[in-house]
Amino acid sequence: MKIPHTLLAAALALGLSFSAAAQTPDSIKAELKKRFPDLPTESVKKTPYGLYEVIGGGEIFYTDEKASFLIANGQLVDAKTRENVTEARMRQLTAVRFDQLPLDAAIKIVRGNGSRKVALFEDPNCGYCKHFERELATVSDVTVYVFLFPILSPDSAEKSKAVWCSSDRAKAWLDLMLKDTTPTPAGDKCEAPLEKTLAFGREKRITGTPTMFFEDGERVPGAMPRAALEKRLADATAAVAKAAPVAKK
Template sequence: MKKIFRMAAGALAVAAFAMGCSAQADQTTDKLKATLQTRLGDVAIKSVAKTPIAGVYEVNLGTQIVYSDANGDYLLLGDMVESKTRKNLTQARLSETNRIDFASLPFANAVKVVKGNGSRKIAVFSDPNCPYCKQLETSLKSIDNVTVYTFLYPVLSPDSTLKSKSIWCSADRGKAWESWMQNHQAPTAAGTCDTAAIDKNLALGRSMNVDGTPTVFLADGRRLPGAVPADQLDKEMSSVH
């Protein structure tokens, strides 16, 4: 399924309000969902919910949230930002609605790197040729006491698949991954090996609406899209209980 909407380049600053969307469906949301599903064709709508703004509805497309009037005649594409705190409310909602069961992830299919005591845990879907993924790896260099499970997710090019397989078949996967992402040292496979884990990662990512790299999942199941700055990532990990 193609993602037909792209977020507006700049966040749309909205007057301060509490997001607190109701998850309880009513006749209006049911009718609106049916109308938009017909008009948007193959775009799957996960849910429609009220917002605190009268006449404005949240439309959850899984990887994206857009906003609609009650009749589905107009759609607003962009992020809702709370002006007082500058908090991105749209991203917060996406993180919450796309929360996963972290413990159920197939960690055997990930490249594992332990830093310090490894007490904090994150999972990252990453492409070896993704510049933002390399930026995230640079940020991770300054973060201690974390276990990073990297699910190789080669979505950018055939070369991404080749590099992922070489890293997976290396004698030390963690070292091969970091050497490539941080120092641009090409991975060298120790020999042929079973690379079915990479295909499984691709299927897993698609089922979890991972439509870009890097995508970070915290231990409480929340997701953080993009190259999260080191200070923000450290803060988010520390907030997990």
Template sequence: MKMKSVTQVLIATGFLALTACSASADNSISQLKQKLAKQLPGREITSINTTPMKGIYEVVIAKRQIVYTDAKGEYILAGDMIDLAKKSSLTEQRTAELQKTDFSKLPLEQAFKEVRGDGSRVLAVFSDPDCPYCKRLERESLNGITNVTIYTFLMPLSIHPDAERKSKVIWCAADKQAAWSNFMLKDQMLEGKSDCENPVEKNMKLAETLGISGTPALIFKSGQIVSGAIPKEQIEQLLAAK
């Protein structure tokens, strides 16, 4: 289901004040930002925005993390802001918006691809060969999904000691997709060289810039990033999203 942005929710409910021409409101937020910047040294205050709760402001830190503060910047609240009437998390919706990326700018040369059916839809997946949830994604969630081109970015996690070697063996294989599928779907042992030029380190840095810290992480054409072995039905819905 397509999630509305916090701004859309606020406009729809009448909580968002028209402050574009209000110098006093702009100055108030500017002063609040300056104060928080001093109180949170080393943390980038990306933006501060109004919320439906009177006197409570949304604070975006380092472009991705959301916390809340009072009008004087004396307190910080961490957690979800819930719209009880709609039974939805405004924080979750806003976080998903902040995490969006431009699919067309992904360095697809750092991934290997699998074309299913006509390949008309696109999906990027950051995955670790030793991640059990990645195997669940491959065996269950992606099973049967067609008319899609899947780009797999190998992203071995440090908690899996042999994942980096396996990732490099997969990349060095003559048929990367076949090596990946045989291991993830059939548990076939990986054999071969692992010393070819590979993008594993670049993928780790890319994941960091995208705010991806775990696997699997899926990126859809809409730019939405979703973590975890989500159900097949949800993948289909997100593949259809504009």
């Protein structure tokens, strides 16, 4: 959520005193709710950098132990490692385990041996999605799960339903995205799981297309070039293999 500048200024100008005893995450959370009643403060956690991380409305904020300020829309970078701490933390917060995805509501496309996995939430009218599908078509040994996510145009749902109700869903989808060939409109007897996918998107705060989820759970909003995609697929495969329990001999 966006914190209005007037609200931030008001909280800073007040200069409210905060008792020395109020230095726990719970007490900081309570104080923030007093000063920023519109901020959905879900959790407060101390960081190694002398600040407290505040999670609210799907965003990360920072404050001190007295809740005397709130850093909104800022990025925390570790000076030693140069790691963007905020970005890394956001990846953790927005990750979704692959086995939690409603794969029964996805179109499955297998290329090569299909050993690597990626899930895509895409709208049939999304130009970025069409460009990314052209990049993805050149990637081998991958299983792609496409979730029809009609959020952009009035006819997005109609096109999505037509794809889902086709005899060959994968072909219908690729023909639409790569060749601009729209499938025959679906009849009333066919039901597509669009509402199920949209509900999942609302729950996981998926707000744009394309949105990708890799096998290690990491979410990537937006398209990416093939080289970056290959690296992310390799990293995800390695992460899953590393996390897998070692079989006893």
